Amino acid sequence: MKETDLLTVSEVAGRSGFAASALRYYETEGLISSERTAGNQRRYHRQVLRRLAFIKAARNIGLGLEEVRSELDLLPLGRTPTKADWQRISRDWRGRLDEQIQALERLRxxxxxxxxxxxxxxxxxxxxxPGDVMATRGVGGAGFLPPLLRRPI
Ligand code: FES
Known part of the structure; x- marks a missing residue:
């Protein structure tokens, strides 16, 4: 692979919309990976952009970091989601969004x-x-909320 096939941190940041610090964080968390130049600078393969688009979509849906990791871990050999992967995952996420919408309607x-x-x-x-204190005792209105909409106090 030619070095020109690799993207710098600023190129990836510019194209993905993620800050360079977020890229470092996701790399530290093992969600994306890079190579190092002789000068120890990060270089990313272009496919990282699709992986980052997936991460952004997952975060927009409301998935936590561990959930994003779990979804990415389901992909063989840690590859980038394909169209077929995305169709399966987006079907699952639609159900999740429906649940969130219903919970918000009940809250409203x-x-x-x-x-x-x-x-x-x-x-x-x-x-x-909202912390669902009473739900643990089997009473209280926080039963309106599914776990993913409950926020710790
Ligand atoms: S303030 Fe919510 S029920 Fe009274």
Whole structure:
């Protein structure tokens, strides 16, 4: 492979939309890889752009880093997702988005009962219990939320 087939950090950053620091981070986390020049500078194969596009899409869907890693690990030999891979994965993600949308709709509907209320009751207010404290006891409004929409306090 000619050295001109390899991309610099700034080229990859410019084309992918990720900051150079994000590229280093993803490389440290093993999601992408690079080669080093004789001067110890990073060079990326062009296919890294498709892998980064996949990472960006996954993050936009709301996948955490470990979930992104799991998806990428499913690909043989760590290769870049193909069109067929993407069709399978995007089908799965559609289900995930549907679940998120339904959870947000339930949350919005729960908010309707808060308007003019103001009780902020941990027992019955779905909005004031986002950490799902009461759900662990089998009661409480945070049951409105699936795990992926629950945020730690
Ligand atoms: S503030 Fe009373 S139910 Fe949410």
């Amino acid at each position: 509907d729960g908010l309707d009962s808060c308007i003019g209320c103001g009780c902020l009751s941990l027992r019955r207010c779905a909005i004031s219990n």
